Amino acid sequence: MAQLQPEWPIITNAFTDLEHAGAVLREQVPRIANIPVPNNIAQIQAMLVAMEARLAASITGVRNDVTQLQNGLNARIDLLTQVVQVNELNGRARAVNASVKDELSPITPLVRSNGDQLPPGLFPATCGEFRALNGQRLTDLLQQYNLNVPAGAPLADRRRCLSQHCAVSL
Incomplete structure (x- = not known):
C-alpha cells in the first residue's frame, strides 16, 4: 500500500x-516521514564518472582530429612552398631564356616540378642546340618536364611544346 x-x-x-x-x-x-529523501549521491557520482569518461574520449577524439588536420595542412603548406620555390626558379630561367636570341647564347634549364635538377647534359647549353633538338633527347626532356605530347606528334609540335615550357624562341 x-x-x-x-x-x-x-x-x-x-x-x-x-x-x-x-x-x-x-x-x-x-x-512527513513518508516523503522520499533524494539519496542518490552514488547514482549521481556514477553518472558524473560516465560523463567525465565520455568527455575525455570526446576531447581525445577532437585532439586527434585537430592533429590530423594540422598534419594535413602542414603537408599542403610544404607542397605549396615547394611549388612556389619551383615557380620562382623556373620564372627566372624563363626570363633569361626569353631574352636569348643568338644561337650561341647560353640558356638556363628549368627544374622539374618536384624541384629536382635535370640529369647532367640533358638540357641543351645554347639556344642553337635547343632549336636543333630531336629524337630521344627531345623525348627525354618532354618526359622529364611531364609535358604530355600525343604519341606520334610531329617533331615541330614536340619542339614547340618544349620551347613554350622553357620560354625559348624557335
Whole structure:
C-alpha cells in the first residue's frame, strides 16, 4: 500500500480554525516521514564518472582530429612552398631564356616540378642546340618536364611544346 504524503494545503488551511488545527496536525505531521529523501549521491557520482569518461574520449577524439588536420595542412603548406620555390626558379630561367636570341647564347634549364635538377647534359647549353633538338633527347626532356605530347606528334609540335615550357624562341 502506498504511503500517504502530507497534504500541505490542508495543513495551511488548518490554521484558520484552531480547534481543527490540532487534529489536522496530528494526522498530517506523521506523514512527513513518508516523503522520499533524494539519496542518490552514488547514482549521481556514477553518472558524473560516465560523463567525465565520455568527455575525455570526446576531447581525445577532437585532439586527434585537430592533429590530423594540422598534419594535413602542414603537408599542403610544404607542397605549396615547394611549388612556389619551383615557380620562382623556373620564372627566372624563363626570363633569361626569353631574352636569348643568338644561337650561341647560353640558356638556363628549368627544374622539374618536384624541384629536382635535370640529369647532367640533358638540357641543351645554347639556344642553337635547343632549336636543333630531336629524337630521344627531345623525348627525354618532354618526359622529364611531364609535358604530355600525343604519341606520334610531329617533331615541330614536340619542339614547340618544349620551347613554350622553357620560354625559348624557335
